[in-house]
Amino acid sequence: MGNCLSYGNGCCMCILRCPAFGPRVSVSQKAGVTDIMGKRKDGAWGAFSGSGKLEKGSLSEEIQQLLNEKGVAVIPLPAKDVSKEKLNLKVCQQYALDEYAENIVLLDTGYAKIMTPFFPLEKLREVPGLENARYADPYAGGKGNSIRYLSVAERDDYMKVSGIENLLCGGEKSGLFVGHTEAITTGSLAGYNGARYLKGLKPMELPRQLATGDLISYANERLKTQEGLMTRYTFAGAEYFERMKERNLYSTDAEEITGRVERVGLTGIYNEKII
Numbered sequence: 001m002g003n004c005l006s007y008g009n010g011c012c013m014c015i016l017r018c019p020a021f022g023p024r025v026s027v028s029q030k031a032g033v034t035d036i037m038g039k040r041k042d043g044a045w046g047a048f049s050g051s052g053k054l055e056k057g058s059l060s061e062e063i064q065q066l067l068n069e070k071g072v073a074v075i076p077l078p079a080k081d082v083s084k085e086k087l088n089l090k091v092c093q094q095y096a097l098d099e100y101a102e103n104i105v106l107l108d109t110g111y112a113k114i115m116t117p118f119f120p121l122e123k124l125r126e127v128p129g130l131e132n133a134r135y136a137d138p139y140a141g142g143k144g145n146s147i148r149y150l151s152v153a154e155r156d157d158y159m160k161v162s163g164i165e166n167l168l169c170g171g172e173k174s175g176l177f178v179g180h181t182e183a184i185t186t187g188s189l190a191g192y193n194g195a196r197y198l199k200g201l202k203p204m205e206l207p208r209q210l211a212t213g214d215l216i217s218y219a220n221e222r223l224k225t226q227e228g229l230m231t232r233y234t235f236a237g238a239e240y241f242e243r244m245k246e247r248n249l250y251s252t253d254a255e256e257i258t259g260r261v262e263r264v265g266l267t268g269i270y271n272e273k274i275i
């Protein structure tokens with residue numbers, strides 16, 4: 001909650017529920033090291049989460065039908081309500097495109113996921129079909145959203161926190177990563193190396209011939225620069241996606257990817273029983 005008061009628009013009652021359970025605590029700082037803080041394009045610390053959830057039943061029948069049938073609804077905004085500055089506030093740089101400022105973009109996730117960090121409720125309710133729109137998460141999504149990337153641990157490419165012998169990290173804690181796939185890939189390596197550590201084995205590093213290995217090393221290098229602190233790293237778009245394409249790492253061909261993993265001798269590596 002303190003982070004959102006200091007670096008955001010105040011507590012907006014998000015899923016983290018700090019008022020009930022207490023603010024976020026950094027395990028790495030507690031263990032004695034100093035965390036890295038991400039920045040926004042204007043140099044402010046942290047970044048706003050880039051989306052919220054509307055109660056689908058609070059939207060017009062027509063929008064609900066669009067979401068149920070097509071999974072997406074794009075509703076143009078009047079020019080006076082377009083705020084391109086908001087694109088620079090958000091975590092998800094892959095969606096920091098003009099179209100997301102010029103329209104209300106809704107995705108069907110069971111709820112109606114609204115692809116903007118926050119949107120004043122009284123303005124939202126001026127949009128046709130959204131007259132009764134209600135935020136489900138964050139409850140006060142009309143005023144703000146959660147602030148993230150304020151306690152990234154410095155780490156090596158084995159996912160071990162620098163300066164602490166027995167602490168490993170993954171996901172958003174381990175870099176300015178955004179996304180579930182990024183959390184899974186970094187977290188799997190951290191877990192694997194955690195088990196190796198307990199067995200007294202040398203940790204494993206993923207090679208740069210694999211997109212996962214490249215992402216882990218590249219994001220680490222970039223964290224050492226001011227510009228790198230303002231960037232988010234994801235397979236889903238923005239800077240890292242361009243790099244994947246340039247390096248021929250981007251592919252949706254499962255066979256090709258399986259072949260790559262085989263060539264670096266890592267097929268089934270996580271199936272290996274260590275403990």
Ligand SMILES: Cc1cc2nc3c(=O)[nH]c(=O)nc-3n(C[C@H](O)[C@H](O)[C@H](O)COP(=O)(O)OP(=O)(O)OC[C@H]3O[C@@H](n4cnc5c(N)ncnc54)[C@H](O)[C@@H]3O)c2cc1C
Nearest residue numbers: 025026027049051052170171172173177178179180181183
């Ligand atoms: C609104 C929103 C929409 C998103 N949409 C998408 C999407 O569509 N696709 C996508 O790929 N990604 C999306 N993301 C991003 C994605 O959710 C995150 O990048 C991902 O969940 C990060 O995983 P993580 O494990 O690093 O962190 P988290 O999922 O945040 O998990 C960290 C966990 O650690 C716990 N924790 C923190 N501190 C402590 C402590 N001191 N002690 C014990 N526990 C602690 C937290 O309570 C939390 O459960 C979205 C994020 C948000 C906020």
